[in-house]
Amino acid sequence: MSTETEPGDVLLTMSGIVKTFPGVRALDGVDLEVRAGEVHCLLGQNGAGKSTLIKVLAGAHQPDGGEIVWQGKPTTLGSPVAALRIGVATMYQELDLVDGLSVAENIFLGHEPNAFGFTRRGHMRAEARKLMRRLGHPEIPVGREVGLLSAAGQQLVSMARALAHDARLIVMDEPTAALAADEVDNLFRVVADLTAEGVAIVYISHRLEEIRRIGNRVTVIKDGRTVASNLDSHTPTAELVNLMSGRNVETVFPHREANTTDSSHEVLVVEGLTRASEFADVSFTVNAGEIVGIAGLVGAGRSEVLETVYGARKADSGTVVVDGKRLRPGNVPAAVAAGVGLAPEERKSQALLLDQSVANNVVLASLPEYSRAGFSDIRRELRDARATLERLDLRPADPRREVRTLSGGNQQKAVVARWLVRDCKVLLLDEPTRGVDVGARAELYRLIHELAASGVAVLLVSSEVPEVLGLSDRVLVMREGRLLTEAPASELTEAAVLDMVMEGSEVMA
Amino acid sequence: MTTLDERVAQNGLVSRLIVRPEIGALIGALAVFVFFSIVADKFLTAAGVATWLDDSATLGIMAVAVALLMIGGEFDLSAGVMTASTALVTAILAVEVGLNVWLALLLSLVFALGVGALNGWIVVRTGLPSFIVTLGTFLALQGLNLGITRLVTNSVQVSGMRSTDGYESAGFVFASTFQVGDTPFQISIVWWLGFAALAAWVLVRTKFGNWTFAVGGSAPSARAVGVPVRRTKILLFMTTAAAGWLVGSINILRFTTVQANQGIGLEFQFIIAAVIGGCLLTGGFGSAIGAAIGALIFGMARQGIVFANWNSDWFMLFLGIMLLGAVLVNNTFRRRAERVRR
Ligand SMILES: Nc1ncnc2c1ncn2[C@@H]1O[C@H](COP(=O)(O)OP(=O)(O)OP(=O)(O)O)[C@@H](O)[C@H]1O
Ligand SMILES: [Mg+2]
Numbered sequence: 001m002s003t004e005t006e007p008g009d010v011l012l013t014m015s016g017i018v019k020t021f022p023g024v025r026a027l028d029g030v031d032l033e034v035r036a037g038e039v040h041c042l043l044g045q046n047g048a049g050k051s052t053l054i055k056v057l058a059g060a061h062q063p064d065g066g067e068i069v070w071q072g073k074p075t076t077l078g079s080p081v082a083a084l085r086i087g088v089a090t091m092y093q094e095l096d097l098v099d100g101l102s103v104a105e106n107i108f109l110g111h112e113p114n115a116f117g118f119t120r121r122g123h124m125r126a127e128a129r130k131l132m133r134r135l136g137h138p139e140i141p142v143g144r145e146v147g148l149l150s151a152a153g154q155q156l157v158s159m160a161r162a163l164a165h166d167a168r169l170i171v172m173d174e175p176t177a178a179l180a181a182d183e184v185d186n187l188f189r190v191v192a193d194l195t196a197e198g199v200a201i202v203y204i205s206h207r208l209e210e211i212r213r214i215g216n217r218v219t220v221i222k223d224g225r226t227v228a229s230n231l232d233s234h235t236p237t238a239e240l241v242n243l244m245s246g247r248n249v250e251t252v253f254p255h256r257e258a259n260t261t262d263s264s265h266e267v268l269v270v271e272g273l274t275r276a277s278e279f280a281d282v283s284f285t286v287n288a289g290e291i292v293g294i295a296g297l298v299g300a301g302r303s304e305v306l307e308t309v310y311g312a313r314k315a316d317s318g319t320v321v322v323d324g325k326r327l328r329p330g331n332v333p334a335a336v337a338a339g340v341g342l343a344p345e346e347r348k349s350q351a352l353l354l355d356q357s358v359a360n361n362v363v364l365a366s367l368p369e370y371s372r373a374g375f376s377d378i379r380r381e382l383r384d385a386r387a388t389l390e391r392l393d394l395r396p397a398d399p400r401r402e403v404r405t406l407s408g409g410n411q412q413k414a415v416v417a418r419w420l421v422r423d424c425k426v427l428l429l430d431e432p433t434r435g436v437d438v439g440a441r442a443e444l445y446r447l448i449h450e451l452a453a454s455g456v457a458v459l460l461v462s463s464e465v466p467e468v469l470g471l472s473d474r475v476l477v478m479r480e481g482r483l484l485t486e487a488p489a490s491e492l493t494e495a496a497v498l499d500m501v502m503e504g505s506e507v508m509a
Numbered sequence: 510m511t512t513l514d515e516r517v518a519q520n521g522l523v524s525r526l527i528v529r530p531e532i533g534a535l536i537g538a539l540a541v542f543v544f545f546s547i548v549a550d551k552f553l554t555a556a557g558v559a560t561w562l563d564d565s566a567t568l569g570i571m572a573v574a575v576a577l578l579m580i581g582g583e584f585d586l587s588a589g590v591m592t593a594s595t596a597l598v599t600a601i602l603a604v605e606v607g608l609n610v611w612l613a614l615l616l617s618l619v620f621a622l623g624v625g626a627l628n629g630w631i632v633v634r635t636g637l638p639s640f641i642v643t644l645g646t647f648l649a650l651q652g653l654n655l656g657i658t659r660l661v662t663n664s665v666q667v668s669g670m671r672s673t674d675g676y677e678s679a680g681f682v683f684a685s686t687f688q689v690g691d692t693p694f695q696i697s698i699v700w701w702l703g704f705a706a707l708a709a710w711v712l713v714r715t716k717f718g719n720w721t722f723a724v725g726g727s728a729p730s731a732r733a734v735g736v737p738v739r740r741t742k743i744l745l746f747m748t749t750a751a752a753g754w755l756v757g758s759i760n761i762l763r764f765t766t767v768q769a770n771q772g773i774g775l776e777f778q779f780i781i782a783a784v785i786g787g788c789l790l791t792g793g794f795g796s797a798i799g800a801a802i803g804a805l806i807f808g809m810a811r812q813g814i815v816f817a818n819w820n821s822d823w824f825m826l827f828l829g830i831m832l833l834g835a836v837l838v839n840n841t842f843r844r845r846a847e848r849v850r851r
Pocket of ligand 2: 050051052093173407408409
């Protein structure tokens with residue numbers, strides 16, 4: 001590996017990069033300059049072109065125009081291998097691991113240590129183990145199939161793979177989207193180590209507080225163009241958001257109108273819900289018009305609870321009652337018929353038909369209704385869907401586009417929009433703002449509030465504690481499969497909640 | 510720092526075993542073995558064992574190759590008819606043209622590799638499903654087999670291998686028998702076991718094996734980290750075709766005659782054996798040993814039914830139950846393993 005660059009020297013310059021897809025000009029002259037040893041943040045709305053830009057840098061897309069200069073030399077990156085060879089490793093937004101291979105095999109896929117074509121397995125495993133230790137997770141068995149790991153575990157493997165390449169520049173496209181707070185700290189510790197060694201990081205995230213914590217400089221992209229480069233990472237939020245969206249956006253949590261909660265009307269009553277080795281004895285209620293948030297770490301069993309209420313998982317014991325009617329355990333159609341909706345966490349595997357149009361995806365959840373009421377209904381759904389998508393600023397706003405060609409954040413909006421247009425009694429939202437940009441996020445919050453105001457019972461899971469506190473009326477704290485605390489959001493502070501989810505201390509604010 | 514997968518880390522040997530893709534096939538093979546050992550006296554005699562191993566062997570060689578290809582995410586419907594095509598090429602070159610058998614075998618191998626490469630090349634170049642592409646090759650080869658055989662011999666078979674140059678030595682390699690006690694076993698059994706072991710080893714111990722899983726599991730991911738996806742797939746198609754050649758050669762040297770319409774319909778048996786052995790139709794998951802065991806189930810059941818003096822009509826019913834049973838067992842265990850997630 002060449003070490004011609006000192007920390008602070010310009011490592012990479014991309015200028016005037018253009019990339020068009022059929023019908024979309026995803027990049028329309030983007031400039032980016034990265035120095036050795038810095039964390040360079042890329043900011044931009046959903047669909048601005050961030051992922052496309054880094055795919056050009058990774059050699060996965062060929063640009064239609066522009067120039068890439070690497071360590072002072074003009075370079076073409078004709079393939080992923082070419083990019084890896086010069087020292088650019090990429091962690092893609094959509095996890096790109098091979099489920100059937102082991103952790104170690106995934107880490108070294110494509111550059112297996114080998115002697116005469118035979119993999120040196122012992123060596124490979126030892127190296128993989130070293131990497132996992134460096135990432136703070138020596139307990140993950142490197143021989144285990146990646147498909148059997150949790151989302152956070154997979155994220156770590158993806159990170160280990162980037163490290164294994166010994167790169168000069170590591171691109172991280174929303175690496176924290178699937179991570180809990182402590183895992184984020186862990187990632188940032190690794191990032192600090194890397195930059196101290198002179199490695200440059202290109203960091204993409206919609207969480208501005210992360211950018212302030214680790215970022216050195218910021219480049220803002222809007223509609224495929226660089227609108228500001230080399231900003232200080234402590235540029236005020238309002239200014240950054242203004243640059244991203246070209247307008248002033250309210251970024252604080254919308255004010256909750258006088259409490260509309262009808263506490264006499266318990267829409268969702270969960271009692272003693274238990275699933276072996278996932279969660280035990282979970283009981284709570286959600287009233288009509290109330291927003292209840294579940295805080296906790298990834299792996300605390302929050303998603304599992306939501307999926308069990310929805311019937312996607314079958315409870316070992318315990319009951320779920322919606323509007324006075326007990327739901328058959330493990331039966332999704334029954335739950336949907338009773339008016340329960342779930343926007344799941346893993347959009348790719350659980351929620352979206354990637355090859356179908358946005359419209360089809362949004363209307364999917366309404367199909368049972370549609371078959372009852374006939375064609376006119378589906379047209380109304382479509383109109384509502386379009387209105388919702390417009391409010392969430394889904395781009396491009398064409399509902400006939402295949403979901404596959406949408407940016408990550410826009411896919412997420414499609415998942416959530418599906419349930420927002422449907423008349424649910426109980427809405428279960430699992431990480432609804434994952435990967436969604438700041439502006440759209442505020443709009444999403446407002447939509448959730450409106451739904452609650454109209455009498456829907458909302459149960460929300462989010463790994464971002466401020467989001468749980470800011471959005472909910474009442475907060476449940478989960479840790480290791482158990483409900484620790486239940487309290488009105490107004491009585492909790494972020495620090496107190498973090499304390500509880502991490503240490504399990506039952507201190508009340 | 511929280512540990513992400515504490516429960517996973519403590520997993521013992523048993524739970525690691527039951528997520529193996531072969532598990533369903535292994536249980537099935539044991540069940541079939543015990544069942545026929547009880548109901549048919551001849552099943553466990555040396556001659557009986559030789560018979561069902563022989564039946565499993567040629568099927569097993571193909572099932573293993575097809576399993577590799579399926580793990581790589583592709584199908585080959587021309588694999589069955591390929592066993593006939595290669596035998597015909599060898600026989601026509603040796604009998605009608607008068608070449609030495611070894612030279613004929615070599616040219617036949619070149620032909621097989623060419624067809625395999627063509628299959629693979631069309632699939633990776635066009636992105637068409639291999640199901641369709643190889644269906645085309647299958648029909649084309651079927652037509653060629655009949656057309657050319659009739660053109661050259663005026664009949665629908667080629668025979669007379671016995672009197673060709675090199676028949677003895679080639680026959681020794683591909684179609685002789687070896688004695689265990691006083692029972693002759695076919696050499697094809699050795700080829701089968703050897704090939705299965707080699708394939709299993711390649712799959713888990715070599716770069717190429719890793720790549721096979723990767724291109725079948727997620728071709729875009731594999732490409733993004735620099736795996737030569739196209740080359741890997743083309744090589745897998747060529748491996749399947751080469752296995753077809755091996756089976757074709759074993760057949761022609763053993764029976765010295767080949768029918769032009771032989772081999773048709775076998776392609777599904779290969780796929781069934783591979784699926785019983787734990788291959789997923791979606792690719793990225795499976796096992797060579799499993800496929801070999803899948804073929805063993807076939808052989809034991811087909812011959813067991815004969816030994817038990819039942820009508821062979823029952824074979825298909827039996828096969829259907831085995832297929833569903835093995836897949837269900839695999840599925841159940843995988844689910845259980847996945848539940849440990851998170
Ligand atoms: N393969 C593709 N085919 C067609 N259009 C595409 C394709 N990939 C991306 N696009 C389009 O290019 C634009 C930029 O997408 P990109 O994924 O780069 O956005 P992004 O900035 O990463 O957004 P997000 O924050 O949501 O991840 C979007 O309009 C998207 O729909
Ligand atoms: Mg993106």
